[in-house]
Amino acid sequence: MKRSGAPVFWLLFGAGGMLSALLGPALVFITGIAVPLGWVVPSGVMGYPRMRALAQHPVGKSLLFAVIALFAWHAAHRIFHSLHDLGFHKSMLAKLACYGGALALTLVTAAALLLVGF
Amino acid sequence: MSRDGVARRPYLRTMDSWWRRNPYFVRYMAREATAVAVAVYALVLAAGLVCLAQGEAAWNAWLAALRTLPAVALHVVLLVAMLVHAQSWFAIMPKTLPMIAFGGRRLPATAITRAGWAATLAASGALLAAAGWWRP
Numbered sequence: 001m002k003r004s005g006a007p008v009f010w011l012l013f014g015a016g017g018m019l020s021a022l023l024g025p026a027l028v029f030i031t032g033i034a035v036p037l038g039w040v041v042p043s044g045v046m047g048y049p050r051m052r053a054l055a056q057h058p059v060g061k062s063l064l065f066a067v068i069a070l071f072a073w074h075a076a077h078r079i080f081h082s083l084h085d086l087g088f089h090k091s092m093l094a095k096l097a098c099y100g101g102a103l104a105l106t107l108v109t110a111a112a113l114l115l116v117g118f
Numbered sequence: 119m120s121r122d123g124v125a126r127r128p129y130l131r132t133m134d135s136w137w138r139r140n141p142y143f144v145r146y147m148a149r150e151a152t153a154v155a156v157a158v159y160a161l162v163l164a165a166g167l168v169c170l171a172q173g174e175a176a177w178n179a180w181l182a183a184l185r186t187l188p189a190v191a192l193h194v195v196l197l198v199a200m201l202v203h204a205q206s207w208f209a210i211m212p213k214t215l216p217m218i219a220f221g222g223r224r225l226p227a228t229a230i231t232r233a234g235w236a237a238t239l240a241a242s243g244a245l246l247a248a249a250g251w252w253r254p
Binding site: 016017018020021022025026029030033034036037041045051052055067071074075079082085087108111 | 133134137147150153154156157159160161162163164166167168170171174177178181184185189190192193194196197200201203204207208214234237238241242245246249250
């Protein structure tokens, strides 16, 4: 019997779903609303030296990678299955577009995190 | 043409707007649409990270882009979607988790959902605190 890749996709979906439920609202609020409008958080919170240090720190690097990659895999899995409800039935093309997109974003994130240095 | 060579046009019910006819399915599709918000936010963050890797000028350009009105409006929509996502994630958590027994009794579903929200509140507080106090 051919082994199914489904458990792997399901695991990434579950991990990304949990992480986005835990951190998603606060992250969107900080990076997309509070910092641009200068609310709540002190200015310079997302300044270059600070964010560079965050991306170079092993903990910060792991967190950034986990957030972006798992959000992408979670969304890809869910969008892939929702396409069915919109009348696009399961096809290799749909699968490649969804999971391929998540894979591409994961690789771009990994490359950027390596380029930032340690 | 079907396999036996008889030309037929089988009836295929259209899938156009099937979910718009029933409020239950409208809510279902709204929940599913939050996945798009999660994907968009992953793209925004990845773009920021690529800019960060390119240097200070690129990073400041990304920050400036986030300060524009369309970007802030987008993030307000993303925030609402993230909250809807968290709500539905914790609402189904009692069904997706293996059964948890506590003192010989099954842990009630509302307790699991509340624990999820409590964890989100704690994580949000920790993130805000880190944004305010963490110094590299």
